[in-house]
Every structure is written in C-alpha cells, then in structure tokens.
C-alpha cells in the first residue's frame with residue numbers, strides 16, 4: 001500500500017505539539033482529545049469533512065481559541081495567544097485591508113511587530129512580493145487584483161514575517177480549479193526553496209495529498225483523530241497516477257466508509273516527520289491504518 005503510518009525514531013522535539021486538545025463553543029464540543037506533532041519543515045495537513053473542527057484547531061494553534069482540555073505548545077512553550085511566530089492565511093479574499101496597497105499590506109504586520117525599520121520592512125515586502133510572482137503590483141489595491149493574486153499577497157505577508165509555522169485555512173478553496181492547482185504548485189515551489197513549516201487545513205483529499213507530507217484525518221461531531229498518514233510521495237505530477245487514486249480511495253474509505261463508522265479513533269499512529277523521508281530502518285510500520 002502506498003500510504004504508510006510510521007512512528008518517528010524519537011529524540012527530535014516537535015515544533016508544534018497538540019496534546020489531547022478538546023475545543024468547545026459554549027459547551028458544545030467541536031474537537032475531542034486531538035493530538036498531533038508538527039516537526040520543523042513538515043507540511044502537515046488537517047483533513048476532514050465540514051464541521052470536524054479543522055478551522056477550530058488552526059485557530060487554537062494560532063492562539064485565537066483556548067482549549068477546554070489539553071494543550072498546544074510551540075517549541076515547548078504553551079500557546080497563550082496570537083504571536084508573530086504563527087501567522088495565518090485564511091480562505092477569504094477580504095483578509096487584506098482594502099485601503100492599503102499590496103506593498104503596504106505586506107509591510108503592515110512587520111511594522112506592527114516593531115521588528116524592523118520602515119526601510120527594512122519595505123525592502124522585505126518587495127522581496128516577498130516578487131517571490132510570490134507579484135512584482136509590478138506593489139502599488140495596486142486589493143480590489144484591482146484577482147482572487148489568486150489576493151491570496152498571493154496574503155502568503156507574501158505571512159512569509160515576510162518569517163513565522164516559525166505558517167497556518168493556512170483552506171487558502172485556495174475559493175479559487176477556480178485551474179488557479180487552485182497553480183497556487184498549490186507555487187506553494188510547493190516556495191516550500192522547496194524555503195522549507196518553512198506548514199499547518200494546512202483542507203477538506204479536499206486530493207489537495208491534502210498534493211500539499212502535505214503528513215495528513216491527520218479527522219472524523220466529525222466532535223472532531224476526533226481517525227488516522228495519521230504519510231503522503232510525501234505525492235505531488236501535482238503524480239496526481240493522476242494509479243497510486244494517487246488508490247490513496248484517495250483509501251482516505252475516502254477511512255473517512256466515510258464502513259470502517260469509519262465502526263473503527264475507533266485509536267487507529268492512530270504518528271507518522272514520520274519531514275526529516276525522515278525514507279521508510280527504512282528505525283521506522284515502524286503501523287498496520288492500524
């Protein structure tokens with residue numbers, strides 16, 4: 001089988017650790033006892049159907065939502081609120097203040113964080129605007145840009161902050177299919193170059209396989225961990241392959257099939273982190289998934 005669930009050999013601390021996280025809204029449980037580790041350089045995907053608590057988990061990691069039980073830590077320190085080490089890119093195109101130009105939008109959090117001078121913020125903004133392919137649009141206002149271009153600005157703004165972990169909540173879901181594919185490709189290209197750590201939310205199985213190297217499957221009401229899988233062998237180029245289709249079917253079965261209805265959430269294992277690309281010795285195959 002192409003997807004395998006394996007354990008890290010230990011010794012390396014996760015960059016982000018979610019431990020037994022239960023999230024509630026006014027007594028209604030959105031997630032129950034969710035645990036996962038994100039290692040430096042991971043492209044870690046939270047995948048599950050609508051309402052399983054993906055956005056809530058991302059908000060908790062960002063520090064916008066406090067767990068009712070459990071904890072989230074970054075570099076061993078509990079998350080106690082939002083911080084410049086965790087920057088979020090949302091799905092909505094209106095996440096950019098419309099009165100600011102592209103350059104001003106990218107500069108804004110840099111200036112707010114008081115990390116750099118105005119001159120340095122401008123230099124950095126121009127660098128990242130070019131990196132996401134928007135050179136020439138520095139002085140444009142958001143309403144003059146396409147949806148894909150607005151998402152590029154949001155990505156440039158996030159990466160310019162050089163966060164420890166980039167949090168993305170369905171950032172391409174509102175784009176047309178072709179643009180979405182292009183953005184997935186460009187995110188992959190940026191990751192190849194920069195090796196940032198990504199926590200990415202989607203409800204698209206295909207997108208999870210293309211974007212992620214590790215995928216956490218969540219079942220809904222309340223969101224619980226169904227399984228954790230490695231998916232680093234897939235990219236856009238392999239998207240049509242038989243192996244890719246088989247992986248898609250398998251995940252679909254895990255999420256929605258008969259097994260999903262009866263299997264307990266204990267079918268969880270901890271997959272390898274980004275630094276462990278091979279399935280070689282020291283890594284344990286887990287047949288629970």
Ligand SMILES: Nc1ncnc2c1ncn2[C@@H]1O[C@H](COP(=O)(O)OP(=O)(O)OP(=O)(O)O)[C@@H](O)[C@H]1O
Nearest residue numbers: 025029030048049050051052053054055056057203
């Ligand atoms: N602000 C809120 N107040 C009350 N309940 C909420 C709130 N936000 C989310 N919920 C509930 O928590 C659960 C998880 O919601 P969440 O938005 O995290 O799911 P999701 O997996 O991101 O779904 P989608 O794929 O539709 O974005 C849902 O049952 C939802 O109704």
Ligand SMILES: [Mg+2]
Nearest residue numbers: 054055056169
């Ligand atoms: Mg959501």
